[in-house]
Amino acid sequence: MRVLLVQPAPFEHGRMGLENALWLAEPVALTSIAAMVRARHEVRILDMRLEEDGVLPRVLAEFRPDVVGASSMTTDAWQAQAVCHCAKSILGEQVFTIVGGHHPTLAPEAHDIAAIDAVCVGEGEETFAQLCDHLAAGGSRHDLAAIDGLAWRQPSPQGARQVRNPNRSQARSLDTFPLPARDLIASYLGRYFFAAATPLASIQTSRGCAYDCNFCAIWEFYERKVRFLSAAAIVDRMEAVQEKFVFFLDDNFLSHRGRIEEFLAELERRRPAKFWMIQGRTDFIAQHPDLMRRMRDAGLCMVLSGYETNDEGTLAALKKDNLREHNLKAAALLRQLGIWTTGIFMTRPDFAAADFEAMWAAIREMKISIPLVVIHTPLPGTQGWRAERHTLLTEDARFFDLLHAVQRTRLPRDEFYRHYARWSQATMGSSRKSVALLFKRPRLTAALLKGVPAFVERLKSLRRVIEDPQSYLRDEVGTIPRDAGGPVLAEEVAAA
Ligand code: B12
Numbered sequence: 264m265r266v267l268l269v270q271p272a273p274f275e276h277g278r279m280g281l282e283n284a285l286w287l288a289e290p291v292a293l294t295s296i297a298a299m300v301r302a303r304h305e306v307r308i309l310d311m312r313l314e315e316d317g318v319l320p321r322v323l324a325e326f327r328p329d330v331v332g333a334s335s336m337t338t339d340a341w342q343a344q345a346v347c348h349c350a351k352s353i354l355g356e357q358v359f360t361i362v363g364g365h366h367p368t369l370a371p372e373a374h375d376i377a378a379i380d381a382v383c384v385g386e387g388e389e390t391f392a393q394l395c396d397h398l399a400a401g402g403s404r405h406d407l408a409a410i411d412g413l414a415w416r417q418p419s420p421q422g423a424r425q426v427r428n429p430n431r432s433q434a435r436s437l438d439t440f441p442l443p444a445r446d447l448i449a450s451y452l453g454r455y456f457f458a459a460a461t462p463l464a465s466i467q468t469s470r471g472c473a474y475d476c477n478f479c480a481i482w483e484f485y486e487r488k489v490r491f492l493s494a495a496a497i498v499d500r501m502e503a504v505q506e507k508f509v510f511f512l513d514d515n516f517l518s519h520r521g522r523i524e525e526f527l528a529e530l531e532r533r534r535p536a537k538f539w540m541i542q543g544r545t546d547f548i549a550q551h552p553d554l555m556r557r558m559r560d561a562g563l564c565m566v567l568s569g570y571e572t573n574d575e576g577t578l579a580a581l582k583k584d585n586l587r588e589h590n591l592k593a594a595a596l597l598r599q600l601g602i603w604t605t606g607i608f609m610t611r612p613d614f615a616a617a618d619f620e621a622m623w624a625a626i627r628e629m630k631i632s633i634p635l636v637v638i639h640t641p642l643p644g645t646q647g648w649r650a651e652r653h654t655l656l657t658e659d660a661r662f663f664d665l666l667h668a669v670q671r672t673r674l675p676r677d678e679f680y681r682h683y684a685r686w687s688q689a690t691m692g693s694s695r696k697s698v699a700l701l702f703k704r705p706r707l708t709a710a711l712l713k714g715v716p717a718f719v720e721r722l723k724s725l726r727r728v729i730e731d732p733q734s735y736l737r738d739e740v741g742t743i744p745r746d747a748g749g750p751v752l753a754e755e756v757a758a759a
C-alpha cells in the first residue's frame with residue numbers, strides 16, 4: 264500500500280506564529296509513525312513548510328497514495344483538513360484520510376468532516392500501523408471498531424457519525440519504538456533550525472509531564488504518565504544524526520535528577536560532540552546548579568522555559584506550581600553558565616497598560632536571551648478551555664497561535680495590541696545583554712555563525728508583522744464580532 268504523510272504549512276507563510284522565524288523542527292510525528300509501517304508499505308513524507316505551493320496536488324496525482332495522513336496542532340487544523348480535502352478531490356473516495364496530533368486528539372469532534380475518514384487519538388505509532396495493515400489486508404474502511412485509538416466516521420442511513428474507539432494504551436516503552444525514519448525527510452535535512460542553530464536535528468527523549476498547568480494539555484494527552492527513553496538510547500540517537508545541533512523535544516526534559524545523571528554519565532563517556540537544547544522548568548534549573556553546570560560542560564547550549572510571569576498570584580492561578588524566585592535564579596544561573604535562555608512569558612487579555620510595562624521590565628531585569636511573549640489562550644483540551652470556553656470570542660483554530668487574544672480584552676482591542684506589539688522592541692535590551700554570552704563559549708559561537716545571516720533575515724520579516732498592531736486587527740476582521748469588542752482599524756477611525 265502507498266502511504267503519504269503530510270506536515271502542513273502554517274496558514275499563511277511567514278505570517279504569524281514563531282514557525283519559520285525562530286524554530287522549524289523536523290516532523291518527528293511523521294518520521295515516527297512512518298518507521299512503524301515502512302517495512303510493509305511504501306511511505307513518503309511531505310513537509311509543506313519547506314515545499315513550494317502546489318506540490319501536494321502534484322505528488323497526490325503522481326504517487327497515488329492509498330492512505331493520506333496529516334499532522335496537526337491546533338493552529339494547523341484548517342491546513343490539515345485542506346490536505347484531506349485535496350486528497351479526496353484528486354483521488355476520490357477510495358483514498359483513506361486520517362489526521363493525528365495534539366488538536367485531533369484533544370478535539371476529535373473538530374475533525375468530524377466528510378473529507379476525513381479517521382482521527383488518530385493520542386500516540387500514533389501502533390494505531391497507524393494497525394490501521395494500515397487492516398486496510399492493506401482488505402479490511403473494511405467502514406468498520407474500524409477493532410482499532411483502539413481511532414475516532415472514525417461510520418456511515419449510517421441518517422448520515423455519517425463519528426465513532427470513538429477506546430483509547431490506545433500508552434504503556435509501550437519508548438526504547439522499543441523503531442528509530443524515526445529520518446531518511447524519508449532526507450531532502451529537507453539541513454534546513455531545520457532554532458534561531459541561528461542549524462542544521463538542527465530533533466529527538467524526543469520522553470513523553471508526558473508530571474505537572475498539571477491549566478493552560479497546557481501535555482499531561483492530559485499522555486494521560487498523566489511520563490515515560491523516558493533510556494540514557495543509552497538517547498546517546499545512540501544523538502550519534503546517529505549528522506547535525507551539529509540537537510533539540511530534545513520533550514516538554515520538560517528537566518524532570519528527574521536520576522535520569523539526567525544517567526544521561527550525563529553516558530554522554531561524558533561517549534562524547535558525541537553535539538550542542539544540544541532542551542525545554543525545562545525554572546524550578547529545576549534553580550535547584551540544580553551542579554547538574555546545569557555538568558550539562559553545560561557536556562554541550563547544553565540553550566534552555567527554553569515557560570517563565571510565564573513573575574507575578575506569584577498569576578503563577579498560582581495558572582497552576583504552574585512554581586515561584587518568582589525560581590525564575591530569577593534560573594535566569595541568573597543560565598547566564599552565568601553561558602547557556603542561552605529562551606523564556607516564554609504570558610500576557611493576559613485583562614492586562615492594563617501598567618501590566619505590560621511591568622512584564623517588559625521583568626524580562627529586562629532577568630536579561631533573558633530570547634524572550635517570547637504570548638497571549639493567554641485557553642487551548643482545546645486544557646483545564647483553561649473547559650473553564651473559559653464560554654468566554655471565547657472565536658473557536659477558529661487559526662487564532663489559537665497564542666499571538667491573538669481570543670477573549671475580550673480589558674483595554675480596547677486596538678490599544679491592547681498597541682501595547683502587545685511592543686514586546687520585541689521593549690525587550691530588546693534584554694537580548695542585547697546576552698551578546699556577551701558569545702564570548703563565553705567561542706566553540707559554540709563559531710558553530711552558530713553560519714546560521715546568523717538567515718536568522719537575521721527571518722527576524723526582520725517576522726518583526727514587520729508582529730510589531731504592527733494593525734496586523735492583529737486585520738486578522739480579526741470578519742471573525743471577532745464588533746459587539747464583542749471587535750477591532751477598530753486605524754483607517755476606519757480616520758475615515759470616521
Ligand atoms: C516541535 C514543536 C513545534 C514546532 C513544529 C512542530 C512540528 N509538527 O513540526 C514549532 C516550533 C514550529 C511549533 C510551533 C508552535 N507550537 Co509547538 N510543539 C512542538 C513540540 C515541542 C514537539 C512536537 C513533536 O514533534 N513531538 C514529537 C511527536 C512524536 O509527538 P506528536 O507530535 O504528539 O506526534 C504523535 C501523536 O500526536 C500522533 N500524531 C501526530 N501527528 C500525526 C499524524 C497522523 C497521520 C497520525 C496517524 C498520528 C499523528 O502520533 C505521533 C507519534 O506518537 C510539541 C510538544 C510535544 N510534546 O509534542 C509542541 C506543541 C505541539 N506546540 C504547541 C504550541 C501551542 C505551539 C505554538 C502555538 C506556540 C507558539 N506560539 O509558537 C506554535 C504554533 C505554530 C504556528 N503555526 O503558529 C502545543 C500544541 C497544543 C495544541 N493544542 O495544538 C504543544 C503540544 C506544546 C504544549 N506544551 O502544549 N511547535
Ligand code: SF4
Pocket residue numbers: 472473474475476479480481482514515544569583
Ligand atoms: S506547561 Fe510545562 S510544566 Fe506545565 S504541564 Fe505543560 S509541559 Fe508540564
